[in-house]
Amino acid sequence: MSEQIRAETDGGMMTLTFARPEKKNAITDAMYAALADALDRAEADPEVRAVLFRGEGDSFSAGNDLADFARFGVEPQKIAGANVFRFLHALARAQTPLVAAVRGRAVGVGTTLLLHCDLVFVAEDARLSTPFVDLALTPEAASSLLLPARIGHPRAFAMFALGEAIDGRTAAAWGLANAALPADEVEARALAAAQALAQRPPGAVQAAKRLMRDADALREVIDREVEIFAARLTTAEAAQAFQAFLSRGPGRTAG
Numbered sequence: 001m002s003e004q005i006r007a008e009t010d011g012g013m014m015t016l017t018f019a020r021p022e023k024k025n026a027i028t029d030a031m032y033a034a035l036a037d038a039l040d041r042a043e044a045d046p047e048v049r050a051v052l053f054r055g056e057g058d059s060f061s062a063g064n065d066l067a068d069f070a071r072f073g074v075e076p077q078k079i080a081g082a083n084v085f086r087f088l089h090a091l092a093r094a095q096t097p098l099v100a101a102v103r104g105r106a107v108g109v110g111t112t113l114l115l116h117c118d119l120v121f122v123a124e125d126a127r128l129s130t131p132f133v134d135l136a137l138t139p140e141a142a143s144s145l146l147l148p149a150r151i152g153h154p155r156a157f158a159m160f161a162l163g164e165a166i167d168g169r170t171a172a173a174w175g176l177a178n179a180a181l182p183a184d185e186v187e188a189r190a191l192a193a194a195q196a197l198a199q200r201p202p203g204a205v206q207a208a209k210r211l212m213r214d215a216d217a218l219r220e221v222i223d224r225e226v227e228i229f230a231a232r233l234t235t236a237e238a239a240q241a242f243q244a245f246l247s248r249g250p251g252r253t254a255g
Contacts, residue, residue: 005034007041012198013050014042021057024105026065032083039090049198049205051094052190053117054101060126063108066135066245079230084109085222088141091116092218095206097197101190102126102168103183112141114176115150116218118209119197121190122168123183128176131163135245136237138228142221150175 006017016038018025027035042048055061064084079085091098091113100114102122111128114120122128130147132139139147139160148156151174158164172180181189197205232238 004028005031005038007034007038009045009048011195012047013052013194014038014048015052015054015194018053018055018061021055021059023065024059024062025055025057025110026062027084027109028065028068029083032087036083036086036090039087039094039096042096043090043094046202048096049200049202050097050099050194052099052101052194053113054187054190055103057104059104059110060100060102060106061110062105063110066242079226079233084140085226088222089219092142092222093215095209097194097205097209099190099194099197101187102128102177103186105129108132109141112139112143112147115141115143115146119190119193120171120177121186121193122171122177122180123186124168124180125183126168126171126180127165128168128171129163129165130159133161134163134241136235136241137232138225140222140225140229142218142225144225145218145221 004018004020006015006019008015008017016035018027018031020026020028020031039051042051053060088109094116097119098117099119100117100121102114102120103126104123106114106122106126106128108130111130114128130139130143138144144160147159150156155174159166166174166176168177168180171177178193179189
């Protein structure tokens with residue numbers, strides 16, 4: 001497991017921590033592998049009854065590490081086997097309830113993974129954004145389906161196409177989060193919620209989740225998004241956008 005993802009299990013719950021604060025928790029391929037492996041373990045372990053996502057430092061996640069991700073622009077045919085998509089499929093098929101504690105920035109997949117979480121708590125001053133079009137790319141994580149369904153087409157299109165960010169209060173008002181809280185209260189609230197879920201009858205919790213989500217349909221959308229995403233990586237637009245972004249310095253992120 002990548003040392004930049006910490007997986008800790010205690011009291012019926014698994015906590016997954018993005019532990020790369022010096023890069024605003026930008027996610028590398030190795031980190032995606034660790035996340036996918038951890039979710040697989042959670043699904044296989046009946047003692048894990050809830051999973052909590054959190055970020056170390058002042059951000060939840062700044063999205064893909066673009067320096068790491070840019071290699072797919074050279075070999076786009078390999079993207080379907082990338083660990084990011086292992087992680088996204090693991091999110092889609094997860095039966096264990098997922099909880100998120102979001103402080104600071106949540107960019108790209110840092111926002112779209114929240115659409116797969118069952119309970120989300122955000123800081124009032126958090127910043128959520130999905131600037132895919134800024135990189136000449138397209139949405140992922142079934143967010144092309146889930147985000148418009150949650151907040152409506154005009155709002156979702158503004159987030160995708162214009163890269164408009166929203167704060168935590170707006171995220172809660174639009175239904176992307178259960179509550180917006182002072183930043184120093186977010187993690188305690190999310191932890192309490194995950195612990196409460198872990199104490200509920202697990203079979204009933206998982207059955208309720210299955211009834212509320214069509215995992216097969218989500219996986220189909222993810223696969224369709226991957227095809228278009230991979231095709232976009234071969235375009236001159238994407239090459240120019242990546243070059244412009246990476247010229248801003250090493251280890252840049254998606255936001």
